[in-house]
Amino acid sequence: MSCIMFDVYADELKKLNVDRSSGRAKPHKVCLLFAVFDLIEDKQIRDNRILLNDELKLRFTHYFNKFRADGDRDNPYLPFFHLRSSSFWHHKLRSGVKYNHKYSVSEKSLNTYIEYVYLNEDLFALLKSEKQRNALRQCLSENFAELGDQFRRWAVEIGKSEKTAKNYVSALKTTMPNWMKSLGHDTGSIFELGSLAEFKSLEQKLRETSIFQERDFTGKRMYSAALKAYGDFLSDTTQVQLQEDIDYILKDETKTVTEKSVLVKARIGQGKYRQDLVDLWGKCALTGFENRDFLIASHIKPWRDSSEAEKLDKYNGLLLVANLDRAFDKGYISFSDSGEILISEELEEYTKLGISSSGNLHMHQESREYMLYHREMIFR
Template sequence: MNFYDWMIYKGLSESSAKKYDRALGGPLSQWAQDHGLTFGPLNALTSSSALHDLQPKIQELPLFKERNARGHQMYSATLSHFAAYLESNGSDDVQADLESVINDSNIPATEKLALIQARIGQGIFREKVLRHWTCCAVTGYRDTSLLVASHIKPWKKATSEERIDPWNGLLLSPNLDKAFDKGFITFDPNGIIRLSPLFTEAAKLGITHSMKIALQPQHERYMAYHREEEFKSD
């Protein structure tokens, strides 16, 4: 769930969500980059601790103080909402997805259980993904208790069948799973990793351009969707 969608889910109006989303990706990001506080837009941040360190520095900028006062504290409110978004770390996303399944009267009860288990990384989906990959699909790390059964086409955008299709799954270490889920990495048809230009500190997470994955043809329709719709190419 991106920042805009998260704000809508939290009950903000469309106009407020658009205003804060534009402020984050526009003026706030520009001010931070112009003063050497960050090397990319703020909406590329995935760590709440990173924002925690940046936020007071941004708020001390004279331009921030001037524009924030003129804008009736809009920019400080934007940073507060974005901090709450990063703090949620996807938990609100999961909760919203589970609620959508539970409240859907068109889904039979037995199918709901399978979908819920697939969303929280358990059940038949994880079992099938584990059976195919057996270890981290990229690094070969073998302690499966620490690995995540990750959907290639995001769960919330997939059909019920796609949500439990093991070909829509990768077995990844947590750092790779989070980067893939956020669209900061993807894989080309030959399995070679692509790093988003917004992912400026990938190496600090052990993620490099030399990584690759052994994809099967059945993965490609899902991976093609991820490259086109989820990957942050610019």
Template sequence: MALEFYLSKFRELNTMRLQGHNKPHKVCMLLAVMDLIELGVISQNRIEFNQTLKQSFTEHFQRLRAGKDQDTPENPFYHLSSEGFWHLQPQPSVELTTIKGYSKTKVAYAYLDDELFTLMQSSLVRSDLRLALTQNLTRLPELYRRWVLEFGNSESTAQKYLGAVRGVLSDLAIKHRFSIGELTKIGSFHEYQLATTPLYELQEFKDKDSRGNSMYSRALKSYGEFLADLGQVDVTNDVDDILQSDELSATEKSVLVSARVGQGQFRQSLLEQWQGCAVTGYGMPAMLVASHIKPWRSATNTERLDPDNGLLLLANLDKAFDRGFISFADSGEIMIAEALERPEVLGIRHGMRLEVRPQNLKYLHYHRELYQQRFVL
């Protein structure tokens, strides 16, 4: 099967390992290409080394870099050709064998295997390919542990959930033939869902979960949310819904897709409106996320593009707000859910305030009501 072949290739990229970690350059280049395919910027199997590609590469690189890694997108653009599925098209009159590194005067563009390019048109396949790429940088269990800690949970919670998924829950899935191996070795959100959804119906699972005060169901859900987050599943599904809509014009689709992935006019409007993080005032654009107050899944198309339904937040605040672990009172005072363990690890503390504006209030009301069970209203 072509997909399995490319998933294997993506998991086993020849990444240089220095200073105790694998270099993220090839991973970031492929992630950038998939982002641009998703946005429709790359619509043909022709990948040009231009400013748009370099900017997309840099956004991923800033997230995945470690140590003294250098932001050099030209290196993976050339060196990915050693993987067998990435090809360089030389400029006219240039012999491919004479190209020893990236040079605009020698390389016209890159292109993928036709099969791979076709697979990348699917949002579901892209999410699996993204997960496969991430495994080049660290194993999924370690990445999950970091993900749990980033949400302010304790090390003991991370280890407890991970132990449950790798142990009792994997054993149950294998015993009932829902999975052929350990659940943490599944590199696809969709495969994980197929393997774990039937567990909830087993009496054996229900008994264990009851004795464990719902710990096993929380662990299953947590690891699934991690895979979805890592593969950007929610985003890709929403983009698919937009592109398949018969009610939107091509221009409306383009604007909505740009807003969904945090680019375009929606983000620009928030940058102009807030001039920095709406809570901390931090002003470096690369570190800020255009966040919807009334969630995308619940909003109308008009509300999705309304700057008054947006906050510009640092990534840690955005994640906590998006998941309903924090909200804001009409006065702007932060509200922190008890379910958010160790918020100080995320840089979140009581006394923080949002510079709230009257036009934000109706959307903040919706957000608080959506997560009202977590807050005292």
């Protein structure tokens, strides 16, 4: 595949025709393409046929919950239809439907007239390469013009107060870059660093400076907290840990193709592992919410720390709505042996996330060892 074709698609994905009528980039098209990238990576899309199925909708919702703002609706049908304005996204109409037939963005219309979507073959070939896929994923992220705004919303979503979130933004955008400039490093806003690797490199340099150490101490570690939060944000939105775990599975020569498929699906909360958790919990383990489209299957003891058996053990899993799943995954909440919710002091405005201090779940006996690990190693 020529570098020229990669550059063509990289440029188009950076400048995706997204809806900016509200004064900011709506996340729908980017989230749907992220979902497609994931399903190609997971080998659920193998032959350039993108179906409007439950797997695609679930992954869309996963990303949409990360990037949404007030007023945004979780509607995958919008981008599935409107991405046809891009040069690479094509609707394959069902047999008997004429190409000049008018069909709309509604779920009924799309299911009636569209058999599947296919991409340009050269783009699909690029997306089958992990290196190229990750590079194009980064290009997509550039549609969100101001990472600072995106980061502020993310910080509030995980329970930081508006005041704390704004302080973090100010520190990352102006204060700490000014310290670096005073030391002879011409550093712009930290939000210009969309790459986790670039950010980690700058973070290390910052932490080694005397001005950072002095100001961080007198500022009660606020600057350290801001750097950690932005690192978490980049890791969360670019799915770095997920990609590393999946890459490790796929490169394991001791595993059969079938075993790798099972492990990959368990890692992203899909396939048999998700069904096992649905059978075990039936609904959100904490709130009782039953619509499975909004429930995320995740591990109690993190994947990276689990043994082979623990990775597939249904008792090492929770089924939670998205906001609770994120809070649990990041260690802002945990649970006692009796199932009582534990809320970290770092989660400043947890009621805005729909979290109640009186929350309680039925703790399975077999899950207690996993939850003990979570309390001791993950809970903040």
